[in-house]
Amino acid sequence: MSGQATIPRKRLLKSLTDFSSLFILFGVLAFFEVVTTLQGNDYLTMSNMSVMINQACFLTIIGISQALAILTGGLNLAIGSVMAFTTVMWGRMLVGANSDVHYIVPMLIIVGAGMLIGLVNGLLITKLKMPPFIATFATMYACRGLAWLALGKRVIYNLNSDFRWFGIGIVTRVGGFTLTVPMIITLVLLVATAFMLTRTNFGRRIYFMGANPVAAKFSGIPTDRIIIWVYVISTGIAAFAGLLYGARLNSFEPGMAVNAPFEAITVALIGGIAMSGGFGNIWGVLCGSIIVAAIYNGMNILSVPSELQTLVMGAMIIFAVAFNQLLIKWNMELRNELDERIAPDTRVHGVEGKA
Numbered sequence: 001m002s003g004q005a006t007i008p009r010k011r012l013l014k015s016l017t018d019f020s021s022l023f024i025l026f027g028v029l030a031f032f033e034v035v036t037t038l039q040g041n042d043y044l045t046m047s048n049m050s051v052m053i054n055q056a057c058f059l060t061i062i063g064i065s066q067a068l069a070i071l072t073g074g075l076n077l078a079i080g081s082v083m084a085f086t087t088v089m090w091g092r093m094l095v096g097a098n099s100d101v102h103y104i105v106p107m108l109i110i111v112g113a114g115m116l117i118g119l120v121n122g123l124l125i126t127k128l129k130m131p132p133f134i135a136t137f138a139t140m141y142a143c144r145g146l147a148w149l150a151l152g153k154r155v156i157y158n159l160n161s162d163f164r165w166f167g168i169g170i171v172t173r174v175g176g177f178t179l180t181v182p183m184i185i186t187l188v189l190l191v192a193t194a195f196m197l198t199r200t201n202f203g204r205r206i207y208f209m210g211a212n213p214v215a216a217k218f219s220g221i222p223t224d225r226i227i228i229w230v231y232v233i234s235t236g237i238a239a240f241a242g243l244l245y246g247a248r249l250n251s252f253e254p255g256m257a258v259n260a261p262f263e264a265i266t267v268a269l270i271g272g273i274a275m276s277g278g279f280g281n282i283w284g285v286l287c288g289s290i291i292v293a294a295i296y297n298g299m300n301i302l303s304v305p306s307e308l309q310t311l312v313m314g315a316m317i318i319f320a321v322a323f324n325q326l327l328i329k330w331n332m333e334l335r336n337e338l339d340e341r342i343a344p345d346t347r348v349h350g351v352e353g354k355a
Contacts, residue, residue, distance in 0.1 A: 020284075020327035021270060021271050021288055021324060024320050024323065025290055028320075029043075029294060031298075032294065032298030032301070041301050043298060045176065048301075050176075050178040052293045052294050053183060053290060054178070054180050054182060054183060056293040057180075057182040057186040059263060059264075059289035059292055059293065060186050061244065062237075062238060062267075063267035064193050064237060064282060065079055065234045065235070065241065066079060066261065066267075068206070068234045069234045070210075070268055070273050070277060070280075071206050071210045071230075071278065071280060072206055072209055073132075073277030074230075074277070075132045075136060076235065076264075077133065077137050078121065078136045078137075078238070079257070079261040080259065080261050081141070081142075081147070082238045083245060084147040084256045085113075085147040087239075087242045087256070088147045088151045089110075089146075090113070091110075091159075091252035092156055094246075096158065096159075103163040107243055110243055111243075114239025115233075115239070117235050118233070122227055122231040123228065124139075125231070126228055127224075140261070147254035154253075156251060159247065159251070159252075167244050167246070168181075171183075182244060190285075190286060193282050202226070202229070205226055208221065209227075211279065212278070238260075241257075266288070266317055266321070267285055267288035267292055269321045270284075270287070270288035270320045270321055271324075272284035274328050291320060292317075295313060299312060
């Protein structure tokens with residue numbers, strides 16, 4: 001009886017740990033609200049919240065790209081280089097308001113090129129049996145080098161104004177909150193990714209394969225094909241992120257997004273994606289991105305010197321990731337314990353009882 005009595009409590013604890021990233025976000029927002037208020041500044045205003053969320057959009061998109069690779073037990077270090085290479089190679093087609101081609105054409109070409117690079121990554125991992133770290137590390141250097149060879153120290157700027165709408169467009173303003181086009185794009189991408197991961201066989205197989213690749217392979221799941229498709233999708237999203245990044249800055253250049261893969265890993269881990277693979281909610285990536293954006297925004301309001309911002313950010317990321325990974329471990333232990341306790345009862349009163 002005592003064992004059965006603890007099941008509801010453990011279910012509650014598991015449900016709470018499912019929202020670990022949200023708790024961290026609330027903690028960060030509360031901390032900066034208190035500190036900035038003591039200094040006479042405003043933090044949790046509608047306008048500042050919209051600024052933080054808008055800044056988090058780019059981090060969310062590259063975080064989704066990285067999270068898909070991590071869920072399979074892999075890694076995608078080529079995100080930033082793909083952003084630079086694809087936009088540098090075909091970004092000239094997006095220059096000026098009177099381009100000979102519609103801006104959608106180069107956008108499709110750039111995303112398609114990113115997907116082809118993802119195909120190369122997937123083949124290196126599955127056919128040549130390269131570890132994902134090594135395969136994407138090599139692709140990272142190759143793409144960055146090709147970008148520098150193609151453009152050198154020059155910059156592609158003065159981009160098509162219609163194209164720039166994707167990066168800086170405003171949908172509406174409500175009570176000081178500005179709803180932007182990047183927010184809408186990010187939300188659509190999150191919904192599509194969440195649907196894929198939770199409502200399709202392909203998504204469920206990603207989780208299964210990441211959690212136990214050996215069992216997945218012996219159960220007949222085409223693991224190689226899934227890995228290839230995951231890297232195709234992941235790298236295609238990275239190329240799309242490069243388009244939005246350039247649209248916001250009004251330029252493309254070979255040195256863009258150098259830290260993107262590491263920022264993507266950061267928001268994925270803070271968002272509750274297990275580095276071992278097979279566990280995590282893609283919506284947590286959004287929380288992780290807003291957490292990072294909120295920390296930077298709070299330090300700027302507090303006028304923290306730029307020399308200290310990197311140090312403070314690193315310390316807060318270490319704390320957030322360590323805390324969240326601890327909660328993930330606890331969540332997984334609770335889930336396994338609940339499965340073990342509920343399964344015998346199901347056999348007695350459920351399946352076997354009906355038999």
